[in-house]
Amino acid sequence: MAVLVVVTILAALAAPHARTLRGLVAGELAELPAIGRPGQAPANGDRARAGRAVTFALSQRGKPYRWGAKGPYAFDCSGLTWAAWQAAGVAIPRTAAGQLARLPRVHGRLRPGDLVIYPSRGPTGRHVAMVVGGGRMVEALGRGIPVRSTSIRGGWLGAVRPRASR
Numbered sequence: 001m002a003v004l005v006v007v008t009i010l011a012a013l014a015a016p017h018a019r020t021l022r023g024l025v026a027g028e029l030a031e032l033p034a035i036g037r038p039g040q041a042p043a044n045g046d047r048a049r050a051g052r053a054v055t056f057a058l059s060q061r062g063k064p065y066r067w068g069a070k071g072p073y074a075f076d077c078s079g080l081t082w083a084a085w086q087a088a089g090v091a092i093p094r095t096a097a098g099q100l101a102r103l104p105r106v107h108g109r110l111r112p113g114d115l116v117i118y119p120s121r122g123p124t125g126r127h128v129a130m131v132v133g134g135g136r137m138v139e140a141l142g143r144g145i146p147v148r149s150t151s152i153r154g155g156w157l158g159a160v161r162p163r164a165s166r
Contacts, residue, residue, distance in 0.1 A: 046163045049088040049164060050088070050112055051113070054084070054112045054133070054138075057130045058132060061148055063140075063147045064146055067122075075140040078098075078126075078128050080139070080140045081115050099117065100158055105158060105160055106158075106161050110152070112132055115160050116158075119157055131159075132149060136152065137151075
């Protein structure tokens with residue numbers, strides 16, 4: 001009887017987290033959600049929007065790079081991140097420099113949908129890519145290189161986390 005009571009209590013405690021636990025067991029989650037103080041965690045809607053932004057960005061792989069392009073047939077780096085977040089219903093600045101300057105900074109682990117800004121020799125001096133999870137990002141790097149998914153490189157200037165207006 002005691003075992004039944006313990007199992008029932010554990011099931012009740014785990015029920016709100018069943019989807020996360022299933023994803024972790026199946027190897028579909030790159031990391032567990034961050035645990036923080038009440039009010040510090042992102043809203044579930046922000047995570048859902050981040051998922052939509054990542055899905056959009058990944059679906060653009062193979063499309064050509066073109067400076068100043070924001071889709072649908074070609075992208076520059078910030079055009080890709082801007083269009084991805086637009087598709088998720090979140091307005092963000094159009095340029096990598098604006099994204100770095102005006103979006104909330106990431107403190108802690110990178111999550112899917114976060115934007116990582118690098119120094120660049122290009123006309124704006126900034127390059128941006130979107131974190132997709134599992135140590136990978138999607139980016140429109142430059143002329144002659146189509147939109148692609150690659151490992152996250154070091155040397156970035158900062159990371160930001162778009163979110164819906166509150």
